[in-house]
Amino acid sequence: MIRTNLSTRPFYNERAVRLWLLAVTVAVAAATAFNVSRVIRYSRSDTQLATQASRDEARAADLRRQAAQLRASVDPRQIDFASADARQANDLIDRRTFSWTALFNQFETTLPDEVRITAVKPRIDRDLGIVLVINVVARNVDDVATFMENLEATAAFKNLRNPEEHFDEQGNLQSSLEAGYVPPVTKPAAGGDARK
Numbered sequence: 001m002i003r004t005n006l007s008t009r010p011f012y013n014e015r016a017v018r019l020w021l022l023a024v025t026v027a028v029a030a031a032t033a034f035n036v037s038r039v040i041r042y043s044r045s046d047t048q049l050a051t052q053a054s055r056d057e058a059r060a061a062d063l064r065r066q067a068a069q070l071r072a073s074v075d076p077r078q079i080d081f082a083s084a085d086a087r088q089a090n091d092l093i094d095r096r097t098f099s100w101t102a103l104f105n106q107f108e109t110t111l112p113d114e115v116r117i118t119a120v121k122p123r124i125d126r127d128l129g130i131v132l133v134i135n136v137v138a139r140n141v142d143d144v145a146t147f148m149e150n151l152e153a154t155a156a157f158k159n160l161r162n163p164e165e166h167f168d169e170q171g172n173l174q175s176s177l178e179a180g181y182v183p184p185v186t187k188p189a190a191g192g193d194a195r196k
Contacts, residue, residue, distance in 0.1 A: 091124055098122060098130060102184055110150035114143040130181040137172050144175045156182050
């Protein structure tokens with residue numbers, strides 16, 4: 001085996017090794033710089049988020065304290081008084097929407113010839129809305145039943161029932177009908193209200 005270098009000028013590949021080491025060193029330095037910049041960025045972001053979270057918690061605690069103060073300062077009697085006023089206003093609005101003309105127009109189209117209406121009493125019920133008590137006089141039970149069927153067919157009367165009936169001295173059937181009433185929706189006439 002020959003141990004001597006026969007070339008006049010030996011070549012040891014030193015340049016290629018140095019270039020390779022330089023490239024590796026540059027890549028490691030770039031990766032390190034990138035990682036350091038990311039750590040600094042995320043550290044700042046974490047600090048900002050922690051600061052924001054502590055501010056939000058302080059604000060939430062302050063709002064809870066203010067809400068507790070407001071709840072403590074509310075007088076239940078004032079709430080009851082305001083509720084009574086609101087109920088009264090709603091009752092007035094409900095009464096305003098009741099139209100006698102529309103009601104009697106419906107009676108006119110549904111009333112059989114053998115039945116007479118003697119009294120109509122509306123009242124406002126919290127659950128049912130407008131409730132009508134209609135007193136009628138008829139010749140027999142079938143006439144009252146026909147009138148009730150006609151009223152139910154209009155869909156303006158609901159839960160129609162006949163809680164009381166009896167014959168008077170003349171032999172006429174006096175009946176008291178009770179029904180929930182849903183007024184028909186009417187558009188106001190030009191220059192005024194259509195409901196009367």
